[in-house]
Amino acid sequence: MWAPQQREAIPRLLLEWYRVHGRPMPWHDTPHPYHLLVAAIMLQQTQVQTVLPYLRRFLHRFPTVQTLAQAKEDEVLHYWGGLGYYSRARNLHRAAQQIVQQYGGRVPCEATQLRQLPGVGEYTAGAVASIACGKPEPALDANGYRILARLLAFEGEVSRPTHRRQLWEACRQVIPEQAPGDFNQALMDLGATVCTARHPRCLVCPLAEHCSAFQQGRQMDLPVLPPRRASEKVQDVCVVIECDRRWLMVKRTNGQLWRGMWEFPRVRLEEGETIEQAAARAAAMTGAQMSDAAPSGIVRHSVMHYAITLHVLRGRARVQPPQENGQLRWVTPEEATALPLPSPVRKVIQTLMSGSDTPG
Numbered sequence: 001m002w003a004p005q006q007r008e009a010i011p012r013l014l015l016e017w018y019r020v021h022g023r024p025m026p027w028h029d030t031p032h033p034y035h036l037l038v039a040a041i042m043l044q045q046t047q048v049q050t051v052l053p054y055l056r057r058f059l060h061r062f063p064t065v066q067t068l069a070q071a072k073e074d075e076v077l078h079y080w081g082g083l084g085y086y087s088r089a090r091n092l093h094r095a096a097q098q099i100v101q102q103y104g105g106r107v108p109c110e111a112t113q114l115r116q117l118p119g120v121g122e123y124t125a126g127a128v129a130s131i132a133c134g135k136p137e138p139a140l141d142a143n144g145y146r147i148l149a150r151l152l153a154f155e156g157e158v159s160r161p162t163h164r165r166q167l168w169e170a171c172r173q174v175i176p177e178q179a180p181g182d183f184n185q186a187l188m189d190l191g192a193t194v195c196t197a198r199h200p201r202c203l204v205c206p207l208a209e210h211c212s213a214f215q216q217g218r219q220m221d222l223p224v225l226p227p228r229r230a231s232e233k234v235q236d237v238c239v240v241i242e243c244d245r246r247w248l249m250v251k252r253t254n255g256q257l258w259r260g261m262w263e264f265p266r267v268r269l270e271e272g273e274t275i276e277q278a279a280a281r282a283a284a285m286t287g288a289q290m291s292d293a294a295p296s297g298i299v300r301h302s303v304m305h306y307a308i309t310l311h312v313l314r315g316r317a318r319v320q321p322p323q324e325n326g327q328l329r330w331v332t333p334e335e336a337t338a339l340p341l342p343s344p345v346r347k348v349i350q351t352l353m354s355g356s357d358t359p360g
């Protein structure tokens with residue numbers, strides 16, 4: 001796949017560039033396998049600058065595999081709150097328990113063993129094995145795939161597993177035995193700062209002389225991406241039911257996305273239904289009836305390919321308010337913010353708390 005001069009020059013030039021321009025990362029000087037495992041899982045789907053404050057907070061609360069393994073899922077989700085893609089947090093929690101049982105609390109260094117852990121794919125396994133353990137394993141994220149596809153002028157669609165495997169193998173051929181972790185981080189950093197998706201800065205790129213896409217003037221056409229799926233607009237309605245200065249919140253028990261997290265009762269607006277009717281339906285799911293329901297704001301957010309407009313209505317519990325159980329709680333605003341909450345629910349609470357009144 002590589003021309004002989006590419007094989008020799010690319011790792012050398014990339015490492016030289018990284019020593020000067022690499023982004024400082026908290027794990028750079030003392031790469032600990034557990035810290036890398038948490039960081040790499042957080043970095044799946046989320047950008048570095050967003051991840052760093054969450055990573056600090058998470059590792060402060062769960063400094064070791066053992067502390068994470070022993071924690072309650074609710075608390076783990078709480079410390080993940082705002083990062084999204086919560087199945088990552090649930091998997092990381094289970095991975096910590098598996099590491100305690102199977103490896104006595106030490107994160108394994110072999111990529112094959114790492115890949116057996118819940119939620120650990122090739123990227124995460126490669127990042128831990130190379131950066132924390134010095135193993136010559138590729139760790140390709142979207143940045144890495146993009147750079148390799150451009151360097152090689154690779155024509156395959158990069159989201160396809162066969163094409164990913166080919167690029168993975170290509171990376172294996174150039175990853176150096178010495179400093180494989182730096183090589184992987186250099187690819188991530190070059191992709192984030194120089195070889196970006198929309199504005200590759202080829203004139204300052206250390207690899208330009210060896211980049212087939214640049215030499216052919218095709219850097220903007222590569223990598224080949226799948227056709228974009230248009231986002232679907234939908235409307236949801238949630239109800240903030242109040243009683244004795246408390247709000248009624250429910251725990252999600254289904255779905256991969258927000259399972260185990262807390263929210264206000266919520267439904268999707270059906271065709272021909274008014275927002276008030278949907279609000280009554282959302283309240284009825286909990287056995288509650290609401291009076292004086294009034295609009296209290298709109299929160300917009302996106303989940304997967306849905307662009308969601310969330311209508312928030314606020315009212316009082318009528319007659320007998322529903323009793324608490326494992327999936328239903330009456331909470332003060334302060335208690336609500338301590339629960340594991342999806343980001344849109346945090347935004348709803350901010351809207352409620354920035355309003356003139358608190359529950360009454």
Ligand code: SF4
Pocket residue numbers: 147150151194195196200201202203205206207208209211213214219
């Ligand atoms: Fe990316 Fe341009 Fe560098 Fe090629 S020369 S790796 S396209 S920035």
